[in-house]
Amino acid sequence: MPELPEVETVRRGLADLIEGRSFKSIQLNRKDIRFPMRDGLGDVARGQTVTHVGRRGKYMIIELDGAKRLLIHLGMSGRLILGADVMADELFYQKQQINPRHNHVIMTFNDAAVIYNDPRRFGMVDLLDPDGGHYLLAHLGPEPLANEFDGHWLAQRLRFSKTSIKEKLLDQNLVAGIGNIYASESLHLAGINPKRKAGNIALARLVNLAEAIRNTLQRAIEAGGSSLKDYRGVRGAPGYFQHQFNVYDRAGEMCRSCGKDNIRKIQQSGRASYYCAACQR
DNA sequence: AAACCCGCCTGTGCGC
DNA sequence: TGCGCACAGGCGGGTT
Numbered sequence: 001m002p003e004l005p006e007v008e009t010v011r012r013g014l015a016d017l018i019e020g021r022s023f024k025s026i027q028l029n030r031k032d033i034r035f036p037m038r039d040g041l042g043d044v045a046r047g048q049t050v051t052h053v054g055r056r057g058k059y060m061i062i063e064l065d066g067a068k069r070l071l072i073h074l075g076m077s078g079r080l081i082l083g084a085d086v087m088a089d090e091l092f093y094q095k096q097q098i099n100p101r102h103n104h105v106i107m108t109f110n111d112a113a114v115i116y117n118d119p120r121r122f123g124m125v126d127l128l129d130p131d132g133g134h135y136l137l138a139h140l141g142p143e144p145l146a147n148e149f150d151g152h153w154l155a156q157r158l159r160f161s162k163t164s165i166k167e168k169l170l171d172q173n174l175v176a177g178i179g180n181i182y183a184s185e186s187l188h189l190a191g192i193n194p195k196r197k198a199g200n201i202a203l204a205r206l207v208n209l210a211e212a213i214r215n216t217l218q219r220a221i222e223a224g225g226s227s228l229k230d231y232r233g234v235r236g237a238p239g240y241f242q243h244q245f246n247v248y249d250r251a252g253e254m255c256r257s258c259g260k261d262n263i264r265k266i267q268q269s270g271r272a273s274y275y276c277a278a279c280q281r
Numbered sequence: 282a283a284a285c286c287c288g289c290c291t292g293t294g295c296g297c
Numbered sequence: 298t299g300c301g302c303a304c305a306g307g308c309g310g311g312t313t
Contacts, residue, residue, distance in 0.1 A: 003306065034289075034308085058307080076307055077291075102291085120290045122307055136308090163284070172308080179306055228306065229293085248306095269285075272305090 002074045004144070004177030005220035006231050006239065007058045010080055013234030014060065014114065015053040017082060021109040022049045023064070030104050033116075034075060034124045041127060044068050045107075057140050057176030061128065068127060071134055075122030081115040082234050096236050114234070140176040144213050149175060151207030158198040158206070165201060165209075166194035166273050178213065181226055181248045184274045186213040188247045188257075193280040194273045195266070219244065247274040255279060 002010070023045040028037050048064040055061065062070040072080070081098065083089075093100055098117055105116035105125050116125055128134045142149040157174060158165075168174055169183040178186070187194050189212035192205060201209075225231060225239030228249070232238055242249075246256055251265035255276040262278040 006306080073307085075290095076305070099292095118290095119292065120305090120307095122290070161283085167284090170307090181306060226306080231306075270287095 002058065002078070002225070002231055003179035003182050004058060004217055005182070005223075005241065006225035007060060007074065007177070008055055008221050009225045009233050009239060010074070011053055011055045011060050013082075014062075014080060017112060017234060018050045018062070018107075018109060018114065019053060020049065021112060022047060024108040024110060025106075027106040027108070028104070029106070033104050033118060033121050034073075035126070037125070038127050041125070044127060045070065050109075056137055057143070057172055058179070059137065067130075069132065071124070071126045071128055071136070072116070073124045073136075075118060075120060075124070077120040077230055078116065078118035078123030079230065079232060080234055081117055081232075081236070083113045083115050092236075096232065097230065139173045141172060141174045142176065144175050144177055144210075144217055149210060149214075151203060151210040154206045154210055155203050158201070161198040163198055164194060164268055165192060165196050165198045166268050168198040169213075170271070175213070177217070180271055180273075181228075181245075182213070182216055182220065184248045185246060186216045188274075188276060188280060189216055191280055194268060194275050196281075247276060250274060 026042050026045055028042045031037055045064055045068065048066040050062055051065050052063040053060060058073060060072040099119065102117045102119045103115050104118055107114045158168060161168060166183055166187060169178050190209040192201065192209055220226060220241040223239055223241035224233060224237065226241040227238035228242060247263050250263050251274060252261065253263050255262050255278065258276060258278045260278050262276045264275060264277050266273050
Protein backbone atom coordinates (compact mmCIF):
# COMPACT_ATOMS: atom_id res chain seq x y z
CA MET A 1 0.00 0.00 0.00
CA PRO A 2 2.01 2.91 1.21
CA GLU A 3 4.78 4.30 -0.91
CA LEU A 4 7.40 6.86 0.06
CA PRO A 5 5.03 9.85 0.51
CA GLU A 6 2.62 7.86 2.69
CA VAL A 7 5.45 6.40 4.77
CA GLU A 8 7.01 9.85 5.16
CA THR A 9 3.66 11.25 6.29
CA VAL A 10 3.27 8.48 8.85
CA ARG A 11 6.89 8.95 9.94
CA ARG A 12 6.34 12.64 10.64
CA GLY A 13 3.20 11.96 12.64
CA LEU A 14 4.90 9.18 14.55
CA ALA A 15 7.93 11.35 15.28
CA ASP A 16 5.71 14.10 16.70
CA LEU A 17 4.01 11.53 18.83
CA ILE A 18 6.80 9.41 20.27
CA GLU A 19 10.13 11.22 20.03
CA GLY A 20 11.28 11.85 23.59
CA ARG A 21 8.84 9.38 25.09
CA SER A 22 9.90 6.17 26.72
CA PHE A 23 8.58 2.72 26.02
CA LYS A 24 6.52 0.90 28.57
CA SER A 25 6.02 -2.22 26.50
CA ILE A 26 5.77 -3.82 23.10
CA GLN A 27 2.90 -6.28 23.04
CA LEU A 28 3.06 -8.90 20.30
CA ASN A 29 -0.34 -10.37 19.47
CA ARG A 30 1.01 -12.92 16.98
CA LYS A 31 4.21 -14.81 16.57
CA ASP A 32 4.58 -13.57 12.99
CA ILE A 33 3.38 -10.90 10.59
CA ARG A 34 5.17 -11.36 7.31
CA PHE A 35 8.11 -13.01 9.04
CA PRO A 36 8.41 -14.64 12.45
CA MET A 37 8.82 -12.00 15.17
CA ARG A 38 12.46 -11.54 16.17
CA ASP A 39 13.40 -13.17 19.46
CA GLY A 40 13.28 -10.66 22.26
CA LEU A 41 11.39 -8.03 20.25
CA GLY A 42 8.76 -7.80 22.97
CA ASP A 43 11.33 -6.97 25.66
CA VAL A 44 13.98 -4.99 23.87
CA ALA A 45 12.58 -1.47 24.18
CA ARG A 46 11.23 -1.42 27.72
CA GLY A 47 12.23 1.74 29.56
CA GLN A 48 14.08 3.18 26.58
CA THR A 49 13.47 6.62 25.10
CA VAL A 50 12.80 7.23 21.41
CA THR A 51 15.53 9.53 20.13
CA HIS A 52 14.50 9.68 16.47
CA VAL A 53 12.06 8.28 13.92
CA GLY A 54 13.74 7.97 10.52
CA ARG A 55 12.90 6.55 7.11
CA ARG A 56 14.74 4.59 4.42
CA GLY A 57 12.68 4.02 1.26
CA LYS A 58 9.40 2.60 2.51
CA TYR A 59 10.88 1.51 5.86
CA MET A 60 10.59 3.44 9.11
CA ILE A 61 13.32 3.20 11.74
CA ILE A 62 12.66 3.99 15.40
CA GLU A 63 15.92 4.79 17.20
CA LEU A 64 16.20 4.28 20.94
CA ASP A 65 18.67 5.70 23.44
CA GLY A 66 19.81 2.19 24.28
CA ALA A 67 21.14 2.02 20.69
CA LYS A 68 18.56 -0.53 19.61
CA ARG A 69 16.52 0.31 16.53
CA LEU A 70 13.11 -0.91 15.45
CA LEU A 71 12.35 -1.43 11.77
CA ILE A 72 8.78 -1.11 10.50
CA HIS A 73 7.38 -1.73 7.02
CA LEU A 74 3.69 -1.24 6.30
CA GLY A 75 3.47 -3.66 3.35
CA MET A 76 0.24 -3.19 1.43
CA SER A 77 -2.28 -2.70 4.21
CA GLY A 78 -0.31 -1.85 7.34
CA ARG A 79 -1.29 1.14 9.47
CA LEU A 80 0.13 2.79 12.54
CA ILE A 81 -2.64 4.16 14.69
CA LEU A 82 -2.42 6.55 17.59
CA GLY A 83 -4.32 5.15 20.51
CA ALA A 84 -4.22 6.03 24.17
CA ASP A 85 -7.70 4.76 24.85
CA VAL A 86 -8.39 3.78 21.27
CA MET A 87 -8.22 0.10 21.95
CA ALA A 88 -11.60 0.11 23.58
CA ASP A 89 -13.19 2.70 21.29
CA GLU A 90 -15.58 0.91 18.95
CA LEU A 91 -16.68 4.09 17.23
CA PHE A 92 -13.11 4.90 16.32
CA TYR A 93 -12.64 1.49 14.75
CA GLN A 94 -15.84 1.86 12.74
CA LYS A 95 -15.00 5.34 11.55
CA GLN A 96 -11.48 4.34 10.56
CA GLN A 97 -12.63 1.02 9.09
CA ILE A 98 -10.21 -0.91 11.23
CA ASN A 99 -10.78 -4.43 12.36
CA PRO A 100 -9.13 -4.75 15.78
CA ARG A 101 -8.45 -8.42 15.15
CA HIS A 102 -5.58 -7.22 12.95
CA ASN A 103 -3.91 -5.26 15.77
CA HIS A 104 -0.70 -7.28 15.66
CA VAL A 105 1.69 -5.10 17.68
CA ILE A 106 0.86 -2.57 20.39
CA MET A 107 3.59 -0.16 21.47
CA THR A 108 2.77 1.53 24.74
CA PHE A 109 4.49 4.68 26.03
CA ASN A 110 4.02 6.60 29.24
CA ASP A 111 0.93 8.43 28.01
CA ALA A 112 0.40 7.21 24.46
CA ALA A 113 0.02 4.03 22.49
CA VAL A 114 0.67 3.17 18.86
CA ILE A 115 -1.01 0.19 17.25
CA TYR A 116 0.36 -1.69 14.24
CA ASN A 117 -2.70 -3.00 12.36
CA ASP A 118 -2.25 -4.96 9.12
CA PRO A 119 -5.05 -7.12 7.61
CA ARG A 120 -2.95 -8.64 4.83
CA ARG A 121 0.16 -9.08 6.98
CA PHE A 122 2.58 -8.15 4.20
CA GLY A 123 4.30 -5.72 6.53
CA MET A 124 6.79 -6.29 9.32
CA VAL A 125 8.16 -5.11 12.66
CA ASP A 126 11.75 -6.12 13.35
CA LEU A 127 15.02 -5.04 14.96
CA LEU A 128 18.03 -3.70 13.15
CA ASP A 129 21.30 -5.58 13.63
CA PRO A 130 23.59 -4.27 16.40
CA ASP A 131 25.68 -2.47 13.77
CA GLY A 132 22.59 -0.64 12.49
CA GLY A 133 22.31 -2.67 9.29
CA HIS A 134 19.63 -5.06 8.10
CA TYR A 135 19.50 -7.45 5.17
CA LEU A 136 16.31 -5.80 3.90
CA LEU A 137 18.02 -2.40 3.78
CA ALA A 138 21.38 -3.56 2.50
CA HIS A 139 20.70 -3.36 -1.22
CA LEU A 140 18.27 -0.45 -1.41
CA GLY A 141 18.97 2.19 -4.04
CA PRO A 142 19.35 5.88 -3.19
CA GLU A 143 16.66 8.04 -1.68
CA PRO A 144 14.94 9.78 -4.61
CA LEU A 145 14.80 13.06 -2.70
CA ALA A 146 18.54 13.00 -1.91
CA ASN A 147 21.08 14.81 -4.05
CA GLU A 148 22.85 11.65 -5.17
CA PHE A 149 19.76 10.67 -7.17
CA ASP A 150 19.64 12.31 -10.59
CA GLY A 151 19.38 11.64 -14.32
CA HIS A 152 23.04 10.85 -14.72
CA TRP A 153 22.87 8.23 -12.03
CA LEU A 154 19.78 6.71 -13.66
CA ALA A 155 21.51 6.70 -17.04
CA GLN A 156 24.50 4.87 -15.67
CA ARG A 157 22.38 2.25 -13.91
CA LEU A 158 19.90 1.70 -16.77
CA ARG A 159 22.40 1.71 -19.63
CA PHE A 160 22.06 -1.96 -20.54
CA SER A 161 18.58 -2.70 -19.26
CA LYS A 162 16.03 -4.23 -21.57
CA THR A 163 13.30 -4.05 -18.96
CA SER A 164 10.62 -1.38 -19.27
CA ILE A 165 11.25 1.84 -17.40
CA LYS A 166 8.05 1.38 -15.37
CA GLU A 167 9.21 -1.97 -14.04
CA LYS A 168 12.66 -0.57 -13.24
CA LEU A 169 11.15 2.27 -11.20
CA LEU A 170 9.45 -0.32 -9.00
CA ASP A 171 12.83 -1.94 -8.28
CA GLN A 172 13.78 -0.72 -4.78
CA ASN A 173 17.40 -1.55 -5.51
CA LEU A 174 17.45 1.05 -8.28
CA VAL A 175 15.81 3.80 -6.25
CA ALA A 176 14.04 3.35 -2.92
CA GLY A 177 10.46 4.31 -2.24
CA ILE A 178 8.63 4.45 -5.57
CA GLY A 179 5.62 2.16 -5.92
CA ASN A 180 2.92 1.62 -8.49
CA ILE A 181 1.16 4.97 -8.11
CA TYR A 182 4.17 7.24 -8.22
CA ALA A 183 5.87 5.27 -11.00
CA SER A 184 2.90 5.96 -13.29
CA GLU A 185 2.52 9.56 -12.17
CA SER A 186 6.23 10.38 -12.53
CA LEU A 187 6.44 8.88 -16.01
CA HIS A 188 3.45 10.93 -17.09
CA LEU A 189 5.00 14.11 -15.78
CA ALA A 190 8.23 13.28 -17.64
CA GLY A 191 6.38 12.40 -20.86
CA ILE A 192 7.90 8.91 -20.99
CA ASN A 193 5.89 5.84 -22.07
CA PRO A 194 5.96 3.16 -19.34
CA LYS A 195 6.68 0.47 -21.96
CA ARG A 196 9.88 2.11 -23.16
CA LYS A 197 12.97 0.03 -22.55
CA ALA A 198 14.93 1.57 -19.71
CA GLY A 199 18.23 1.32 -21.60
CA ASN A 200 16.78 3.18 -24.57
CA ILE A 201 16.00 6.56 -23.05
CA ALA A 202 18.15 9.59 -23.84
CA LEU A 203 20.06 11.21 -21.00
CA ALA A 204 18.11 14.45 -21.22
CA ARG A 205 14.86 12.56 -20.75
CA LEU A 206 16.25 10.68 -17.74
CA VAL A 207 17.24 14.03 -16.26
CA ASN A 208 13.62 15.07 -16.71
CA LEU A 209 12.44 11.80 -15.20
CA ALA A 210 14.57 12.18 -12.07
CA GLU A 211 13.22 15.69 -11.67
CA ALA A 212 9.64 14.47 -12.26
CA ILE A 213 10.06 11.81 -9.58
CA ARG A 214 11.32 14.33 -7.04
CA ASN A 215 8.58 16.78 -7.95
CA THR A 216 5.83 14.17 -7.75
CA LEU A 217 7.00 12.71 -4.43
CA GLN A 218 7.48 16.15 -2.92
CA ARG A 219 3.99 17.31 -3.89
CA ALA A 220 2.51 14.03 -2.62
CA ILE A 221 4.22 14.48 0.74
CA GLU A 222 2.85 18.01 0.94
CA ALA A 223 -0.63 16.58 0.31
CA GLY A 224 -0.18 14.01 3.07
CA GLY A 225 0.10 11.11 0.61
CA SER A 226 -2.61 9.38 -1.43
CA SER A 227 -5.59 7.60 0.13
CA LEU A 228 -7.06 5.14 -2.33
CA LYS A 229 -8.66 2.95 0.26
CA ASP A 230 -7.19 2.24 3.62
CA TYR A 231 -4.19 4.52 3.95
CA ARG A 232 -4.39 7.03 6.81
CA GLY A 233 -1.90 9.08 8.78
CA VAL A 234 -1.13 8.26 12.40
CA ARG A 235 -4.03 10.40 13.59
CA GLY A 236 -6.47 8.92 11.06
CA ALA A 237 -6.36 11.74 8.52
CA PRO A 238 -6.48 10.68 4.86
CA GLY A 239 -4.05 12.04 2.26
CA TYR A 240 -5.22 14.22 -0.59
CA PHE A 241 -2.81 13.56 -3.41
CA GLN A 242 -5.24 11.21 -5.18
CA HIS A 243 -7.11 14.32 -6.31
CA GLN A 244 -3.99 15.36 -8.21
CA PHE A 245 -3.49 12.07 -10.05
CA ASN A 246 -2.94 12.66 -13.75
CA VAL A 247 -3.16 9.03 -14.84
CA TYR A 248 -3.31 6.56 -11.95
CA ASP A 249 -6.72 4.85 -11.78
CA ARG A 250 -8.03 7.18 -14.49
CA ALA A 251 -8.29 4.80 -17.47
CA GLY A 252 -10.63 6.21 -20.11
CA GLU A 253 -10.69 9.63 -18.54
CA MET A 254 -9.44 12.84 -20.04
CA CYS A 255 -5.75 13.63 -19.84
CA ARG A 256 -5.28 16.92 -18.02
CA SER A 257 -2.25 17.73 -20.18
CA CYS A 258 -3.53 17.14 -23.71
CA GLY A 259 -7.27 17.19 -23.10
CA LYS A 260 -7.89 13.94 -24.97
CA ASP A 261 -9.39 10.66 -23.79
CA ASN A 262 -6.09 8.89 -24.10
CA ILE A 263 -5.45 7.47 -20.67
CA ARG A 264 -4.84 3.74 -20.94
CA LYS A 265 -4.46 0.94 -18.47
CA ILE A 266 -2.05 -1.89 -19.26
CA GLN A 267 -0.44 -4.76 -17.34
CA GLN A 268 3.31 -4.89 -16.83
CA SER A 269 4.69 -7.85 -14.87
CA GLY A 270 1.18 -8.44 -13.63
CA ARG A 271 0.74 -4.93 -12.28
CA ALA A 272 -1.41 -2.11 -13.58
CA SER A 273 0.24 0.81 -15.36
CA TYR A 274 -1.59 3.95 -16.45
CA TYR A 275 -0.39 6.41 -19.06
CA CYS A 276 -1.52 8.91 -21.67
CA ALA A 277 -0.97 7.47 -25.13
CA ALA A 278 -0.66 10.97 -26.60
CA CYS A 279 1.63 12.65 -24.05
CA GLN A 280 3.99 9.78 -23.26
CA ARG A 281 6.46 8.52 -25.85
C1' DA B 282 23.04 -10.93 -14.04
C1' DA B 283 18.71 -10.01 -15.37
C1' DA B 284 14.04 -11.30 -16.07
C1' DC B 285 10.02 -13.80 -14.89
C1' DC B 286 6.77 -15.82 -11.86
C1' DC B 287 4.98 -17.30 -7.54
C1' DG B 288 3.53 -16.93 -2.86
C1' DC B 289 2.26 -14.57 1.09
C1' DC B 290 -2.79 -12.71 3.19
C1' DT B 291 -7.50 -10.34 3.67
C1' DG B 292 -10.95 -7.33 1.94
C1' DT B 293 -13.61 -5.36 -1.68
C1' DG B 294 -16.10 -4.79 -5.74
C1' DC B 295 -17.69 -6.63 -9.85
C1' DG B 296 -20.37 -9.64 -12.99
C1' DC B 297 -23.51 -13.19 -13.12
C1' DT C 298 -29.32 -11.27 -2.33
C1' DG C 299 -25.57 -14.38 -2.85
C1' DC C 300 -21.48 -16.37 -4.88
C1' DG C 301 -17.14 -16.79 -7.07
C1' DC C 302 -13.56 -14.48 -9.03
C1' DA C 303 -10.17 -10.97 -9.98
C1' DC C 304 -7.71 -7.61 -8.16
C1' DA C 305 -5.32 -4.39 -4.74
C1' DG C 306 -0.63 0.62 -3.05
C1' DG C 307 4.83 -4.69 -1.69
C1' DC C 308 8.55 -7.65 -1.51
C1' DG C 309 11.52 -11.90 -1.23
C1' DG C 310 12.98 -15.91 -3.33
C1' DG C 311 13.22 -19.45 -6.66
C1' DT C 312 13.98 -20.68 -11.42
C1' DT C 313 15.29 -19.86 -16.09
